[in-house]
Amino acid sequence: MNLSEQILDFGRHARQASRSLAQLNSAQKNDALRAMADEVIASADSILAANEQDLTRARENNLASAMIDRQTLTNERLAKMAEGIRQVAALPDPVGEVLRTWTQPNGIKISKVRVPIGVIGIIYESRPNVTSDAAVLCTKTGNAVILRGGSESIHSNVAIADALQRGGAKAGLPPDSILLVAQTDREAVRLMAEMDRYIDLIIPRGGHALIEAVVSHARMPVIKHAHGVCIIYVDEKADLEMACEIIMNAKTQRPGVCNAAETVLAHRAIAPALFEKLAPRLTSKGVELRADETAFAELRTLGYEKLQSATEEDWSTEYLDFILAVKVVDSPNEAIEHIERYGSHHSDCIVTRNEELAERFLREIDSATVYWNASTRFTDGGEFGFGAEIGISTDKLHARGPMGLEELTTYKYLIRGDGQVRS
């Protein structure tokens, strides 16, 4: 079979599996999940051996040590993976929930009920954990899944998917519920993206090139997990200590993630006081600043060392690093305009004690999550209390922001009548 035939074959099999899977009750799905967790542990040796192959290649390719660490599996990390699977098994099942039910004047009873989406394609790069996370969340919600991970973790991905399939099979999960495309060339992405007959939704998680490959070919809905240019506006009425805490947390607690802050806008009236308070803390974390003219002058006066002039490009750059763009604005209006123009509509924040202004900011900023006096780092399924997340959608439709189990379902209408016809 060539790649095209193989992807089509995966599609057919996944579609078939999704029909059986959709009919499993919660207990059956949870049994399968627990069996999958057990099998990950039972297969630890083979998974670690596969991982070692990936790591050898990574070392040969001189990958950065942080990257190698992300790819590394250990017995402890596998135990955590299994524990994660058991936690998902323990979560409530959204499938079957009656979202709304009503009776029309003619007597037909209409119910809107949550059902699985069907077949979900997940295309990702890097960490092998995603293989388990994605497969498990799809199984929980009754969806078949076709996984396509990156080349850097391919042996680990195959070994993990094998273990999940074996475990699931032992507990009666339909065969082909979890399929992994072992070909890591971009062609597989294109073929999946074009197969709207068998894939109902594609979720790409990765860099710009990967997402572009999916978006430009996809015939089915795509929910992108793309970048975050998150912006914090510190208003003239801000509590400066609070503003510093929020900025430090949003920028430095974990700079490599999409909900980390990339830009701070400071109101002209408080900019000097804010910078004075903030500069030593940023310095202690080694944060480089890219400042507009006014901020640059202020920060130079304070003797800030890692300081550069911001270029137009900086305002829309996701650094994912200890770099922060800083700009002084004359008004909340200017801040809102800046955020709408340069931000990525992911997570944006106002720090102020002015409630009226805060409510206006919450209303006018069109981002997936808009904050008043809290760190943008909370944009996360776990922090939202969703129990589990497949990722953070940077799209507007179906799922926006953190995607939990509910966002992996859709609905259908059931109509119960006693012979009604339309007049």
Add this chain to the structure above:
Amino acid sequence: MNLSEQILDFGRHARQASRSLAQLNSAQKNDALRAMADEVIASADSILAANEQDLTRARENNLASAMIDRQTLTNERLAKMAEGIRQVAALPDPVGEVLRTWTQPNGIKISKVRVPIGVIGIIYESRPNVTSDAAVLCTKTGNAVILRGGSESIHSNVAIADALQRGGAKAGLPPDSILLVAQTDREAVRLMAEMDRYIDLIIPRGGHALIEAVVSHARMPVIKHAHGVCIIYVDEKADLEMACEIIMNAKTQRPGVCNAAETVLAHRAIAPALFEKLAPRLTSKGVELRADETAFAELRTLGYEKLQSATEEDWSTEYLDFILAVKVVDSPNEAIEHIERYGSHHSDCIVTRNEELAERFLREIDSATVYWNASTRFTDGGEFGFGAEIGISTDKLHARGPMGLEELTTYKYLIRGDGQVRS
């Protein structure tokens, strides 16, 4: 400006308009809608003159009289259009609704609130009423809209859009909230579909070629309003009189719509009795039958005149006409398999007095609307009590089945804290 620049310019202007539009309150939007209704009436002469141009061309092209009738506007039809707009103004506004609100253990308050989608592209064919319907529903929900209607009604569409724009402007609707692409070549469709920077959602309503042009080019979410192969299964435990009523209604009350039935599956045990009861009624409406071998034999015995043997193609054909495919099945399982294989997952029905089987059918059939003992013709926003509908989605994500005002919105999360940071 060439077409490409013009579409881009429309995109930019619509995006700008959508930001202002999203901030209007319900009263402001409803005022604008009523002013739009008034302006449709005030502009009746110019709209009817434009419509006459379209009709002249339709007659020159020898269009079928039913088609010409669909395109024809009259003072009475314009009065209905205006009345429809006023009815939408009177509906509740979904925007701003708090869908859920909760507080996390760390004290952050999370609210999920309904907001407009942004800019919606609507690509349609045929009836000029769609221009008004689509523009009005988008305005009500705070969305800017870029309309692209078909060539057959282009003069009418331009005149109606002009009236809506003028009316809206009088009541303070942001300029460029409603834009109409007057170029009717397919190229405009492609350019719109590729413009994901400015269009958040595209809704194509029309034939297969139109929908394919959108799907193959679209970079943004698409909600298709495609075809319906709706199937009715008459179980051995059916009330035969009810089954006949439902079949006649679903097939003949308005055969040219997507929720009309195209296939009847009859359980072997009741097929002879059903056909005997049904044949004279179908004959009286001139319905042609395409029957499988068993049904063909039964129906020939009954002397049914307009009878043909069904081919494989018939099972997945949307006739939109007085034609019905008929098949005898041995079991509910065979019916369910047939529906999942050949149906379009739009609206499917079981007629039975067996509640257990009915509930199984409702659970197992993966269609937007699944019926027990009622006509498939109820798949309609009005019949669902939605007050208004933009159409019927044949997609699974964001909106499935009838799309009302709520389905023209999305949500964002608002987080109110007092300095929380992530640990």
